[in-house]
Amino acid sequence: MRTEFFMAMKPPTVTHQQKKVTTKTKDGKPNFYEPDKLASARSKFESYLSQHKPKTPYKSGVRLLTKWCFPKGRHKDGEYKITRPDTDNLQKLLKDCMTTVGFWKDDALVASEIVEKFWADIPGIYIVIEEL
Numbered sequence: 001m002r003t004e005f006f007m008a009m010k011p012p013t014v015t016h017q018q019k020k021v022t023t024k025t026k027d028g029k030p031n032f033y034e035p036d037k038l039a040s041a042r043s044k045f046e047s048y049l050s051q052h053k054p055k056t057p058y059k060s061g062v063r064l065l066t067k068w069c070f071p072k073g074r075h076k077d078g079e080y081k082i083t084r085p086d087t088d089n090l091q092k093l094l095k096d097c098m099t100t101v102g103f104w105k106d107d108a109l110v111a112s113e114i115v116e117k118f119w120a121d122i123p124g125i126y127i128v129i130e131e132l
Contacts, residue, residue, distance in 0.1 A: 001131050003103075005052040008124040011068050012041035012093075013085050038093075045097035058104040058131065063112035065128040066091065069120035077121045087115040094125070103129065 014037045068090055070081055095107040104110075111132055 001054065001056075001058065003052065003054050003129040004127070006124055006126045007048045007052070008122065009044070009048060010123050011070055011090070011125055012037075012044060014038050014041045014093075041093065042097060045094060046101055049097055049101045049103070052127075053101050053103060054129075057102050058109055058129065060109065061111040061132040062104070062109050063114070063128075063130045063132055064095070064110045065114045065126075065130075066094065066116070067126040068115070068117040069122065069124050069126065070117065071123045072119035072121060075119035077119065079119045081117040081119055087117055090117070091115055 068081070068087070072079070075081075091113065095110060098104070099107050
């Protein structure tokens with residue numbers, strides 16, 4: 001099985017790492033929460049991803065190829081983006097949303113990952129999922 005699609009969008013630059021913690025609970029235990037920007041990015045991802053959800057979720061190991069295409073500004077189309085956010089931080093939120101939407105039961109099935117980020121004329125995220 002193979003899934004391939006492009007989500008034309010301005011990729012969010014907020015990352016999963018930006019979760020917050022507070023200890024303002026009665027028992028003093030930490031309370032984790034998502035700031036508004038992170039919750040908004042999660043919602044945006046889930047909405048776009050739901051349009052590309054496979055008919056049946058992946059059940060075995062997969063390779064995930066992701067190309068993050070950011071609005072190019074003063075850069076050349078196709079030039080590698082070597083500034084923040086880091087690819088691993090971008091991927092975490094994306095894979096969590098793919099799990100929520102139903103691409104797979106657990107993103108632990110992603111055994112191989114290729115991630116690149118570019119400046120591009122057409123911003124968005126190109127994704128290919130292949131069974132191993």
